[in-house]
Amino acid sequence: MLPQVMATRYVTPLREGGSLPGIVEADDLGTYVMKFTGAGQGPKTLVAEVVCGQLARRLGLRVPDLVRMWLDPVIGKGEPDEEVQELLKASGGLNLGMDYLPGSIGFDPLAYAVSAAEAGRVVWFDALVNNVDRSWRNPNLLVWHGDLWLIDHGATLIWHHSWRSAEAAAAKPYDASDHALAPFHPDLDAAAAELAPQVTEKLLAECLADVPDAWLDGEPGFAGPDAVRAAYADVLAARARTLHERITLGPPTPDRPSQAPGWLTGKDGDAR
Numbered sequence: 001m002l003p004q005v006m007a008t009r010y011v012t013p014l015r016e017g018g019s020l021p022g023i024v025e026a027d028d029l030g031t032y033v034m035k036f037t038g039a040g041q042g043p044k045t046l047v048a049e050v051v052c053g054q055l056a057r058r059l060g061l062r063v064p065d066l067v068r069m070w071l072d073p074v075i076g077k078g079e080p081d082e083e084v085q086e087l088l089k090a091s092g093g094l095n096l097g098m099d100y101l102p103g104s105i106g107f108d109p110l111a112y113a114v115s116a117a118e119a120g121r122v123v124w125f126d127a128l129v130n131n132v133d134r135s136w137r138n139p140n141l142l143v144w145h146g147d148l149w150l151i152d153h154g155a156t157l158i159w160h161h162s163w164r165s166a167e168a169a170a171a172k173p174y175d176a177s178d179h180a181l182a183p184f185h186p187d188l189d190a191a192a193a194e195l196a197p198q199v200t201e202k203l204l205a206e207c208l209a210d211v212p213d214a215w216l217d218g219e220p221g222f223a224g225p226d227a228v229r230a231a232y233a234d235v236l237a238a239r240a241r242t243l244h245e246r247i248t249l250g251p252p253t254p255d256r257p258s259q260a261p262g263w264l265t266g267k268d269g270d271a272r
C-alpha cells in the first residue's frame with residue numbers, strides 16, 4: 001500500500017496543469033504535488049497515475065514517489081481563489097500526492113540529450129499504457145539532478161473509461177511519431193527485450209494493490225475492487241506480450257492536433 005500522509009498546508013496551484021494540481025505540504029514534512037479526486041477529470045485519472053507510476057518505477061524508470069494524501073478541506077479556508085476553494089471542497093478525504101521535485105525543469109530536447117536506450121524504454125512504456133500525453137507539445141517529463149523523470153500519467157489507460165472496448169485495446173497500435181523522445185532514436189527492440197518479460201502477473205498485481213479501493217469501488221459490471229484490478233492486469237499483460245510489433249515511429253506531424261482526449265484538454269475532439 002502507498003504510504004499515507006495528511007495535508008497540512010495548501011501552498012499554491014500549479015496553473016500550467018489542466019487539472020489544477022496544487023503544491024501541498026504534509027504532516028511528514030514533505031512537499032507534494034497533489035492531484036485532487038474532485039477535479040473535473042474524475043478519480044480514474046488518479047487510478048491511472050498510481051498504476052503507471054508504480055509500474056514505471058518497478059520497470060526502472062524514474063517517477064517521483066507517490067503517497068495517499070488525506071485532505072481536510074478546512075486547510076483551504078483562507079485560499080482566496082474560488083476555483084481552488086471549490087476543488088478543495090469537492091476533494092475531502094483521500095487524494096494522490098506526488099513528491100515535489102524542487103528546482104526541476106521541464107524537459108527541453110534542445111538542452112538535454114537522452115540515450116537511445118533510455119528513449120526506447122520510455123517510449124515502450126508509454127506504448128504499453130497508451131500514453132497520449134508525452135508529445136513534444138506537452139512532454140510531461142522533468143529534468144532533476146541531471147536525470148529524466150516521468151510525471152503526469154492521468155491520460156493513460158484510456159480504455160478504462162469504457163471497459164467493453166478494453167480487450168480490443170490490448171491489441172491497438174501506438175503511434176510514437178510525436179513522442180517527445182522520438183528524435184532520440186528510441187531503441188525499441190532492446191526495450192522490449194528488457195521490459196516485456198518483467199511485466200508479469202505478479203508485478204501487475206503488486207502495482208494494482210497500491211490503488212485505493214475507494215477509487216475502484218462501484219465500477220459498473222464488476223463485483224468489487226479486486227475484480228477491477230484483475231481486469232487492468234489482464235489488459236496490460238496481454239498488451240506487453242506483443243507490443244513492440246505495434247509501435248510505429250514516423251516523422252513528427254507538426255500540424256496534427258493533440259491526441260489527448262477532449263475530456264482531458266477541455267477542448268473538442270475526443271480521441272478515445
Ligand SMILES: Nc1ncnc2c1ncn2[C@@H]1O[C@H](COP(=O)(O)OP(=O)(O)OP(=O)(O)O)[C@@H](O)[C@H]1O
Binds near residue numbers: 018020099102104
Ligand atoms: N513532482 C513534481 N515536481 C515538480 N514539478 C511538478 C511535479 N509534478 C508536476 N509538476 C509541474 O506541474 C505541472 C502540472 O503537472 P501535471 O502535468 O502533472 O498536471 P496535469 O493537470 O495532469 O497537467 P496536463 O495539463 O499536462 O494534463 C507540470 O507540467 C510540472 O511543471
Ligand SMILES: [Mg+2]
Binds near residue numbers: 017018140152
Ligand atoms: Mg501535464
